[in-house]
Amino acid sequence: MKIEVKNLSKKYKDKMALNDVSFTLDEPKIYGLLGRNGAGKTTFMNILSGQILATSGEIRIDGENPFDNQKLTESICLIKEGNNFKKDLKVKNVLKIYSYFYPSWDQELADSLMKEYNLDLNARVKTLSKGMESALGIIVGLASKAPITVFDEPYIGLDAPSRKKFYEILLEEYQMEKRTIIFSTHLIDEVSLLFEEVLILSEGSLVMKEEADILRKSTCAVSGTIDDVERFIKGKEVIEKKQLAGMMTAYVYGDVEEAKSSGLQVEGIPIQELMIHLTERKKGA
Numbered sequence: 001m002k003i004e005v006k007n008l009s010k011k012y013k014d015k016m017a018l019n020d021v022s023f024t025l026d027e028p029k030i031y032g033l034l035g036r037n038g039a040g041k042t043t044f045m046n047i048l049s050g051q052i053l054a055t056s057g058e059i060r061i062d063g064e065n066p067f068d069n070q071k072l073t074e075s076i077c078l079i080k081e082g083n084n085f086k087k088d089l090k091v092k093n094v095l096k097i098y099s100y101f102y103p104s105w106d107q108e109l110a111d112s113l114m115k116e117y118n119l120d121l122n123a124r125v126k127t128l129s130k131g132m133e134s135a136l137g138i139i140v141g142l143a144s145k146a147p148i149t150v151f152d153e154p155y156i157g158l159d160a161p162s163r164k165k166f167y168e169i170l171l172e173e174y175q176m177e178k179r180t181i182i183f184s185t186h187l188i189d190e191v192s193l194l195f196e197e198v199l200i201l202s203e204g205s206l207v208m209k210e211e212a213d214i215l216r217k218s219t220c221a222v223s224g225t226i227d228d229v230e231r232f233i234k235g236k237e238v239i240e241k242k243q244l245a246g247m248m249t250a251y252v253y254g255d256v257e258e259a260k261s262s263g264l265q266v267e268g269i270p271i272q273e274l275m276i277h278l279t280e281r282k283k284g285a
């Protein structure tokens with residue numbers, strides 16, 4: 001499904017949570033939506049899934065506005081950080097409700113994930129630990145098979161092996177059947193290899209939207225003497241540079257191979273680092 005975001009803004013009292021954001025997601029891909037606390041990620045995901053209205057601008061999903069749109073809601077599954085389910089419900093009833101709601105619900109997948117995460121069908125949501133409740137969210141998100149599945153920090157309390165399992169199953173499912181997955185997380189290093197495209201929000205503005213492969217190939221950290229590094233970065237877009245004891249390290253948009261052949265020390269920039277530098281740069285602007 002095509003997602004068009006046009007001049008989207010959301011204001012809460014005097015706080016601009018989103019400020020004139022525009023972009024298009026054309027294809028089913030795994031998108032990483034990144035940014036620091038308060039950058040506007042949850043606000044965006046809530047507007048996308050039709051839970052709240054924008055102050056101005058709009059989101060169109062295959063041409064339609066998601067707010068109060070029953071037909072579209074069946075195509076979007078939003079799994080939040082917590083409180084996804086009514087506390088008094090039994091796990092089996094949660095699954096039943098969602099299976100009725102999502103036309104593409106995959107019961108077989110839900111059953112196998114229930115085993116994987118060792119959840120008791122008869123337990124009530126309020127008796128689940130934080131990690132178990134997150135596991136239930138992950139199960140619903142994956143089994144919904146919703147063409148747009150949005151995970152907003154979906155794994156609070158979930159231990160590292162369970163998170164790893166989640167990434168593996170997400171990838172397996174995605175490879176079998178592509179769908180748009182929008183993933184917001186602060187555990188960027190852990191997940192970044194899953195991302196096919198990365199969007200970074202900073203203080204309500206979109207500061208980057210780029211394919212992850214291009215980012216890996218076209219950004220690098222180069223280190224060497226100040227003169228050598230300055231020579232290399234001349235005319236290139238510099239994300240950040242630091243000097244120490246006559247040496248310089250610069251984070252630049254530039255071809256990794258070219259940097260290597262210039263004799264400088266070259267390293268890739270992890271997406272997490274890139275996010276930090278891009279959001280810092282904006283603050284200082």
Ligand SMILES: Nc1ncnc2c1ncn2[C@@H]1O[C@H](COP(=O)(O)OP(=O)(O)OP(=O)(O)O)[C@@H](O)[C@H]1O
Nearest residue numbers: 012015016017035036037038039040041042043044
């Ligand atoms: N209901 C609300 N009322 C008032 N302000 C809000 C509300 N929801 C969000 N905000 C503010 O809007 C800004 C963006 O919040 P949002 O939750 O979208 O950020 P986020 O990127 O998801 O942050 P985090 O990574 O911490 O979850 C923040 O400054 C936040 O305080």
